Structures are given as C-alpha cells and as structure tokens.
Amino acid sequence: MYKAVIIGGSAGSFQVVTKILSSIPENYPIPVLLCLHRLKHVRSGFVEALSLKSALPIVEPLDKEQLKPGKAYLAPANYHMYVELANRIALSTEEPVNHSRPSIDLSFITAAQAYRKSLIGIILSGANKDGAQGIKKVHDLGGTTIVQDPLECEVKTMTESSLQLTPVDHVYKTDQIINFLKK
Amino acid sequence: MSTKLKNKDFFDTFLEDVLVESTEIVPRSLFWRWLRDDYLIGNSGKRLKIWLPESISGDELYTLCIVLKEIDMLDNVDIFATSICQGNINKAITGYFDTKKVEPSTENYKRFQGTKRFSDYYSENGAKPQRDNSLIKYVTLNTINLLEDKLPVNMDLILFRNHFIYYNPSLQTKTLELLYNSLSIRGLMAIGIQETVGSSDKIKLHLLNEAENVYQKR
Numbered sequence: 001m002y003k004a005v006i007i008g009g010s011a012g013s014f015q016v017v018t019k020i021l022s023s024i025p026e027n028y029p030i031p032v033l034l035c036l037h038r039l040k041h042v043r044s045g046f047v048e049a050l051s052l053k054s055a056l057p058i059v060e061p062l063d064k065e066q067l068k069p070g071k072a073y074l075a076p077a078n079y080h081m082y083v084e085l086a087n088r089i090a091l092s093t094e095e096p097v098n099h100s101r102p103s104i105d106l107s108f109i110t111a112a113q114a115y116r117k118s119l120i121g122i123i124l125s126g127a128n129k130d131g132a133q134g135i136k137k138v139h140d141l142g143g144t145t146i147v148q149d150p151l152e153c154e155v156k157t158m159t160e161s162s163l164q165l166t167p168v169d170h171v172y173k174t175d176q177i178i179n180f181l182k183k
Numbered sequence: 184m185s186t187k188l189k190n191k192d193f194f195d196t197f198l199e200d201v202l203v204e205s206t207e208i209v210p211r212s213l214f215w216r217w218l219r220d221d222y223l224i225g226n227s228g229k230r231l232k233i234w235l236p237e238s239i240s241g242d243e244l245y246t247l248c249i250v251l252k253e254i255d256m257l258d259n260v261d262i263f264a265t266s267i268c269q270g271n272i273n274k275a276i277t278g279y280f281d282t283k284k285v286e287p288s289t290e291n292y293k294r295f296q297g298t299k300r301f302s303d304y305y306s307e308n309g310a311k312p313q314r315d316n317s318l319i320k321y322v323t324l325n326t327i328n329l330l331e332d333k334l335p336v337n338m339d340l341i342l343f344r345n346h347f348i349y350y351n352p353s354l355q356t357k358t359l360e361l362l363y364n365s366l367s368i369r370g371l372m373a374i375g376i377q378e379t380v381g382s383s384d385k386i387k388l389h390l391l392n393e394a395e396n397v398y399q400k401r
Contacts, residue, residue: 041212041294043376043394062377063348076377079348091377093345095206 002144003118004030004067004083005181006111008104008134010037010126012154014050016174017124021054021072023178028056031067034074035081035107037100037126047074061089075102082110098130108134117142122177124148126158136166146170146177199270203349204240208280208288209249212295214344214373214395219250221392222371226339231260233340236329236362238264241275241314242284243342245304248318253298258321263335265327272324278314280305285312329358337367344396345375360385366400373397 009017013036021032038046050072051058059065060076067073067087075081080092080102090110097103108121108131121138123131125148139145145168150156152173162168172180209215223231238244244264251257266272292301305312327334341362347355363386366372372388374380376396380388388398 043213060377062379063375064352064379079377091348091375092203093205093348093375094203 001118002030002120003115004033004111005120005122006033006035006083006108006138007122007124008035008108008126008131008158009124010100010104010128010130010155010158012125012127016148016177018050018053019174020178020181021050021056021058024055024181026055027070029069031069032056032072033067033081033083033107033111034058034072035102035104036074037102037104037130038075038077040078040101043077046077050074061091063089063091065089075107077102080106082106083114084110085114087114098128100128100130104131105134109137112137112141112143115143117144119143120146120181122146122148123159123162125153125155127155128157129161131158132161132165135162135168139166139168144169146172146180148177149173195269198268202237202239202266202268202271205242205345206287207284207291208242209246209291209295209297209301210242211344211376211395212291214397215246215250215295217392217395217397218373219254222340223251223256224254227254227256227259229339231256231339232335232337232367233260233262233342234335234338234365235262235264235342236327236334237343237346238266238275238324239268239271240280241271241278242280243344244275244322245278245280245314245318247342248322249292249297249304250295252318257318260321262322263325263338264319264322265325265335267326267328269326272326275319275324278305278316278319279311280314282312329361334361334365336365337370338365339367339370341366341370341372343372343374345378347378348375356381356383359383363388363400368400370400371397372400 056072058072061073082090084090147159147162147168150159289301387401391397391399
C-alpha cells in the first residue's frame with residue numbers, strides 16, 4: 001500500500017535517524033528518503049556516519065537516480081532533493097528555502113505530489129520550521145503523517161511548527177515510529 | 184498564448200525567469216582550488232580555450248576570471264561565455280549581482296584561499312554590488328542555442344556544472360554529445376558533483392577527478 005517513506009530532520013535528529021535505520025529490516029519493501037539539514041561544505045562523512053549501524057544501504061543519490069526498495073536516499077549537501085514522477089530523484093541548486101538547502105519542505109512537497117496517499121511523512125527534531133509546509137502537503141494529498149513527540153525532541157521547534165499547521169495522524173516517540181514502520 | 188511564445192522578446196524574458204541562477208560566487212571552493220593548482224598553473228604556457236556553455240547568472244564566469252587573474256593567466260586565455268538567453272548575456276555584461284550572494288561568496292572565497300579578499304573584486308556604490316568588470320575584458324559573450332547554432336570547437340576546458348540537473352534525459356544526452364564534440368582531445372569537462380555522463384559509445388570520457396566530477400576526452 002505504501003510506496004515510500006520520507007523523513008525530515010535537523011538538530012537533534014541524527015540519533016533518531018540512526019535508531020530508525022538500524023531497527024527496520026534490510027529487505028524493507030519501499031525506499032526511505034532522508035532530508036536532513038547538514039553542513040554545506042562537508043561532502044563526506046555524513047553518509048558514512050549514518051551507515052555505521054544502518055540495516056539499509058544509504059546513498060546520496062545522483063540526479064535522475066531511480067528509487068529502489070530497501071535503500072535509503074540522503075539529500076546531498078547543498079542540493080535540494082525532489083521526487084519526480086516515475087520514481088526518480090531530481091536534484092536542484094535553486095535558492096535555499098527556510099535558509100536550508102536541502103530543504104525539507106521542497107522534498108516533502110514533491111514526494112507528496114508523487115506518492116499522494118501512498119506516502120509516509122515523518123518530521124523529527126530540528127531548530128527551524130522547515131518541513132511544516134511539507135508535512136501539511138503530505139497530509140493534504142492523503143499521505144500518512146507522523147511527527148516526533150516534541151517532548152522527546154532535543155530541539156522542539158521543527159516538530160511544534162509542523163503540529164501547529166497540520167492535524168497529523170500520529171505524534172510518536174522514536175520507538176513508536178519504529179514499530180509503525182515495521183508493520 | 185502561442186502567439187506570445189513566438190514573440191522573441193517575450194520568450195527571452197520567459198527564459199530569464201525559468202533558467203535557474205546560481206546562488207553564490209566561488210561555489211564549491213574545492214573544485215576551484217583543484218582547477219587552479221592541478222590544471223591551470225600547469226598549463227600556464229598554453230593559450231587555453233575555455234567555454235561556459237550556459238552562463239546564466241555570470242557567477243561561474245566571474246569566479247573563473249578571479250581564479251585566472253590571481254595566477255596571472257587572465258590575459259592569456261580565450262574565454263567564451265554563452266547563453267540561450269540574451270537577458271543573461273546582458274546581466275553578465277553589466278556585472279550586477281544580488282546582495283544576498285555577498286556573504287556566502289565571501290565565505291567561499293576564504294575557503295578557496297585566494298590571494299586577496301573577495302571584496303576586492305566588486306564595488307558597492309549603488310543599490311546592488313557590481314563586479315569589477317575589467318575581469319571580463321577578454322571574454323567573448325554571445326547568445327547561443329546549443330541545439331541549433333554553430334558551437335565553439337577545440338575547447339581545452341568546458342565548465343558545465345549543475346545544468347544537466349535541469350534537463351530531461353533526452354536533452355541531457357543530446358547536449359552531452361554536442362559538448363563532447365566541442366572538446367579538443369584531452370580537453371576537460373567539469374559537471375556537477377551529483378550529475379552523471381551516463382554511458383554511450385559516442386562519448387569516450389575518462390573520469391579524471393572523481394571528487395569534483397571532472398572528465399577528460401580520450
């Protein structure tokens with residue numbers, strides 16, 4: 001039923017993402033898109049750090065790369081990562097949005113348009129409101145929306161901004177997110 | 184609507200809106216350091232021919248000229264900067280750029296480890312910063328439609344970074360073949376770090392620098 005998962009996060013989300021990626025099975029039947037705020041000039045190290053305990057292989061996709069099940073796709077530094085129809089990644093060097101490139105809003109909006117109700121969108125801990133418009137779009141187009149419980153977040157701004165804008169389906173702690181994804 | 188699109192000026196305005204501008208000058212400083220240290224300086228005895236086939240904001244051109252000036256090569260190269268859009272060529276000629284670019288570009292320039300300061304290369308007399316236009320004194324600026332017009336040949340270096348990302352696969356293939364044909368043997372082509380050249384029998388490119396995605400024609 002679901003065709004993709006997309007996860008957005010910033011400050012405080014690294015541990016949550018690594019926990020999620022180490023808990024879901026390696027033959028996960030759908031692709032996992034990761035749009036995480038990251039240092040602009042640092043090109044290597046982030047994928048490697050995330051990959052250490054991950055059950056899924058993680059790549060920074062090339063432009064027009066085809067999305068495959070059982071793989072995680074991390075938005076490359078200083079590019080926006082879009083999902084195009086026909087299940088491909090499109091990259092962009094357009095202006096930062098919410099001071100961010102990659103922007104969570106842009107990734108989520110394009111994923112929502114591509115997958116509609118077959119999408120799970122998850123917003124995690126972060127220090128700005130990037131992602132609030134994005135997860136609203138996922139909700140508006142029928143996808144399932146999850147926001148990390150602000151009480152569990154290292155930094156609440158991102159999750160609280162998302163909740164202010166959208167009546168999401170679930171407000172979950174990390175373990176609950178993992179259980180949901182495993183089902 | 185179709186009558187409007189046939190109007191050349193309107194179409195040019197449309198292109199100016201739709202073509203994606205770069206957001207910073209000296210983008211990806213590591214690439215420019217590599218280009219300076221591992222390619223340009225070693226070729227300083229040669230009169231290099233360099234082509235920027237889609238000069239949208241002029242930032243890549245501006246950066247190239249700064250790099251060349253600092254190693255005293257600016258007046259010994261032939262640079263061609265072209266665009267499908269006349270509006271972009273006009274922008275490149277006047278040299279104004281967005282104030283928003285100043286901060287990230289200054290930071291990029293520091294990482295590039297140039298010999299001066301980024302602020303030495305522009306002035307802020309009016310509302311917008313303006314590039315020192317003496318930098319492009321020797322540059323040939325032209326409108327060119329890559330698919331329709333006659334293209335420069337025997338280029339030693341083609342800079343085409345982060346343009347393929349905006350092309351569909353068929354346009355990308357066609358453009359790549361045209362650019363390849365414009366390269367001299369052992370000429371270099373630099374594309375965006377997350378872009379690919381794919382595989383085609385017509386294109387014999389060797390990956391010279393994996394980190395910066397620079398290819399050499401065999």
